[in-house]
Amino acid sequence: MAEKFLIQPDLEFIKDIRALGGESLKKCFQCATCSVACPIAPDNKPFPRKEMIAASWGLKDKLVSSTDIWLCHNCGDCSSQCPRGASPGDVMAALRGKAIEHYAVPQSVAKAVNDTKMLPFLAILPAIVFLAVGLGLKVFGIHWLNFSPELTAEGQIAHGNFFAHWLVDLIFIPLSIWAVAIFALALKRFIADIHKNALADGTTTKEKIEIKPFLMSIGRVIPNILKHKKFSQCGENNNRATPHMMVLFSFIALAFVTGFFFIYLYGLGIHGPYSQLNPVKILANIAGIALIIGGVMLFKQRYEKVGEISTYKDWYLLGIVIGLGVTGMLAQFTRLAGFEFLTYLIYFIHLMFVFHLFAFLPFSKLAHLVYRTVAMAYNDYSERDVKKI
Ligand code: SF4
Ligand code: SF4
Known part of the structure; x- marks a missing residue:
């Protein structure tokens, strides 16, 4: 069984994701159409719906250390089918940008x-x-x-x-x-x-x-x-x-x-x-x-x-x-x-x-x-x- 772990929401992270192209993030109402539309997502815990929740909660630690943001190839099928125009493909791209920034040192x-x-x-x-x-x-x-x-x-x-x-x-x-x-x-x-x-x-x-x-x-x-x-x-x-x-x-x-x-x-x-x-x-x-x-x-x-x-x-x-x-x-x-x-x-x-x-x-x-x-x-x-x- 999966372990539970506690993560602190990071409000600055939400702001950054929105500034990096994920400004429509909060429009998501969790219908999961995007995960079904994605031709690449695995059947076991597919993306990008779960990343949309995590991003809107500001779960930075969980997202920057996710393999799924990298398995996404930015093809945009999810964004074109999202009924809310929440642009999950752009959110995934913004998350990748934050992950690069997080791991590359010096961060300045x-x-x-x-x-x-x-x-x-x-x-x-x-x-x-x-x-x-x-x-x-x-x-x-x-x-x-x-x-x-x-x-x-x-x-x-x-x-x-x-x-x-x-x-x-x-x-x-x-x-x-x-x-x-x-x-x-x-x-x-x-x-x-x-x-x-x-x-x-x-x-x-x-x-x-x-x-x-x-x-x-x-x-x-x-x-x-x-x-x-x-x-x-x-x-x-x-x-x-x-x-x-x-x-x-x-x-x-x-x-x-x-x-x-x-x-x-x-x-x-x-x-x-x-x-x-x-x-x-x-x-x-x-x-x-x-x-x-x-x-x-x-x-x-x-x-x-x-x-x-x-x-x-x-x-x-x-x-x-x-x-x-x-x-x-x-x-x-x-x-x-x-x-x-x-x-x-x-x-x-x-x-x-x-x-x-x-x-x-x-x-x-x-x-x-x-x-x-x-x-x-x-x-x-x-x-x-x-x-x-
Ligand atoms: S991003 Fe769009 S398609 Fe995906 S869960 Fe949210 S509202 Fe539904
Ligand atoms: S942009 Fe990423 S998450 Fe969206 S459909 Fe393409 S591969 Fe899947």
Whole structure:
């Protein structure tokens, strides 16, 4: 039998959920149409009706440590069928935003990343960091910026001759470690909490989480995530699956490209610019184009979707995705066209977008990639009764 536990209502939490897109939360009269309409919810304790009650009672602890808010894929079938217009899909999205904010530390950074008023400061922060590190090194006679960059032996412009690659790596390698460390700390708490929550709810019979079977669950859910199987079950928004897949695969491909060229540069000492016919370069270009197209399609779908609330978190993420793709491709085209000033400028702006991606990944909506994977794996591990796909 499920254990009972006491939770304190959090009025501030209700206010936050309403501000994050769940303003119609209180319209819910608990008819449960949404849980029936949801094509993804499990038969055993389905969502999102129970989340609607918990959210309107301000049960923050219970909600941020729920796997169900992550099993929801925001397809909106529940919202379109809700007789009260309570937008349960938007409430679930708002709950995910609060969960990311809850687990990512330092929380001051999480609040800043999700605060519109902080955007101007965050936008110039990468430039400040680059200049501070670069100028600090200049004091020691180490130069990183060359206002009259030389062309390569083949007569080509090279971004690295203007703005030292090693300075870029000096900043981005610690930033990547920062992102991994924050995720590691957050996931340690998240996994412990979702397990405690599942035991209390009676959705698992496993007493503790064993590492090996849990890793095997991760291995089982990853192919489904890559194939976007859950997305394709959605009725309302299943057209989101294709652009979402394009963006996801672009990021995976670009991570591979970055790793490959890192080995090229530091392992083999081969400096760029690399041939446009290099297979890795071709992959980078395909991924860059797919990132822009996927990002623009997602932007258009959000913009045109009248019944769904889009918040600052959604636009921020789409801005990063499209900004990364556009500046990455333009930095290359302007370099090939020989527009020196323009290519260096665009390259610098591109680095600012990359900085945002690494530094703020664990605090932004993009973190859903990690939390949803872990929640789906936990669901598999806990052997909860789920709808088979
Ligand atoms: S959100 Fe809408 S459909 Fe779901 S229980 Fe409330 S009123 Fe019913
Ligand atoms: S948004 Fe979609 S997946 Fe999420 S609860 Fe509603 S119907 Fe289910």
